[in-house]
Amino acid sequence: MSTIESSPTAAGAGANASENFKATAGTRDVADTPPERVAAIVTSVLKGVHDAIAAHDVSYPEFQAAKAWLMAVGEGGEWPLFMDVFVEHAVEAQVATSQRGTKGSILGPYYLPDQVRLSATCRLPRRDDEQGLPLVLAGQVRDIDGTPLAGAEVDLWQADADGYYSGFAPHLPEGNLRGVIVTDDEGRYEIDTIQPAPYQIPTDGPTGQLIEAAGWHPWRPAHLHIQVRAAGHRPVTTQLYFAGGEWLDSDVAEATKPELIIDPTDDGNGNRRGVYDFELEPQ
Ligand code: MBD
Numbered sequence: 001m002s003t004i005e006s007s008p009t010a011a012g013a014g015a016n017a018s019e020n021f022k023a024t025a026g027t028r029d030v031a032d033t034p035p036e037r038v039a040a041i042v043t044s045v046l047k048g049v050h051d052a053i054a055a056h057d058v059s060y061p062e063f064q065a066a067k068a069w070l071m072a073v074g075e076g077g078e079w080p081l082f083m084d085v086f087v088e089h090a091v092e093a094q095v096a097t098s099q100r101g102t103k104g105s106i107l108g109p110y111y112l113p114d115q116v117r118l119s120a121t122c123r124l125p126r127r128d129d130e131q132g133l134p135l136v137l138a139g140q141v142r143d144i145d146g147t148p149l150a151g152a153e154v155d156l157w158q159a160d161a162d163g164y165y166s167g168f169a170p171h172l173p174e175g176n177l178r179g180v181i182v183t184d185d186e187g188r189y190e191i192d193t194i195q196p197a198p199y200q201i202p203t204d205g206p207t208g209q210l211i212e213a214a215g216w217h218p219w220r221p222a223h224l225h226i227q228v229r230a231a232g233h234r235p236v237t238t239q240l241y242f243a244g245g246e247w248l249d250s251d252v253a254e255a256t257k258p259e260l261i262i263d264p265t266d267d268g269n270g271n272r273r274g275v276y277d278f279e280l281e282p283q
C-alpha cells in the first residue's frame with residue numbers, strides 16, 4: 001500500500017473528477033435536445049421517481065434525506081463519479097447496439113486528454129519505485145475487415161497497484177500510468193506496464209455513503225481503460241479486465257463484458273503478458 005494514503009478519499013478523487021469534467025467541457029459533444037424529447041425523457045425519469053415513492057410509501061423524512069444527499073453529491077463534486085458508476089453503463093449499452101468490432105465499455109470519470117505519445121513498443125510512464133506485478137499488453141489494431149491499422153492511437157490509462165489514478169490522487173506524479181501509444185506499420189503495439197489493483201469508490205463521500213447505506217459493495221474489478229482511435233474509423237472506448245479477478249462478477253459500475261476479459265500468461269518469473277487485438281469499424 002502507499003505510504004501516503006491507505007484509502008481513496010472522496011475529497012481528492014470525486015472533486016477532482018468534477019473539476020476535470022468542467023475543464024474538459026470543450027472536448028466532448030453535448031446534446032442540444034429538442035423540447036419534445038426533453039419532455040419525454042424527463043417525464044419518464046420523474047415517473048420512475050414518483051412510482052418508487054408510491055411503491056415504497058416514502059415518508060417526508062426520507063424525502064428530506066434524499067434532498068440533503070443530492071446536495072452533498074454536488075457540493076462534494078461527485079456527480080461525475082455517481083453518473084459514471086451508476087448510469088453510464090446504460091448509455092454505453094445503447095451505443096453498443098450500433099457498434100461493430102471491439103466491444104466498448106464506459107469511459108468513467110478519470111480520462112485525461114493529451115497524454116504523452118509513445119512509440120508502438122514502449123513503457124508507460126511510471127515512478128522509479130512503482131509497485132505492482134509487471135504486465136505487458138500487446139496486440140494489433142485492425143479494421144473489422146482485418147486490415148492492420150498503422151498509426152492508430154491506443155490511449156491507455158489505469159490505476160496503480162494501490163488503486164489510484166494520476167491526476168486524481170495528489171501523491172501521484174502527473175501523467176503516471178497514462179499514455180497514447182501509436183501502432184507500428186503492422187498496426188501492432190506492445191506496452192510495458194504494471195498490474196492495476198481493483199478500484200474502490202471513495203468511502204468517505206456521498207456516493208460511498210449511499211453504497212454503504214444500501215449495503216452494497218464499493219468495488220470495481222481491476223481494469224485497464226483504453227480508447228482506440230484511427231483515421232477514418234469510429235473510435236472505441238473500452239476497458240480490459242483480468243480472468244479470475246476479484247469483483248469481476250459484481251462490478252459496482254456494471255461495466256464488464258465477457259469479451260473484454262484477458263488472461264495474461266506468466267513466464268514463471270512474475271512477468272505477465274496479455275494479448276488483445278482491437279477492431280474498429282469504418283466511419
Ligand atoms: C473508476 O476507475 C472507473 O473506471 C469508473 C467507471 C468509476 C469510478 C472509478
Ligand code: FE
Pocket residue numbers: 108110199223225
Ligand atoms: Fe477506472
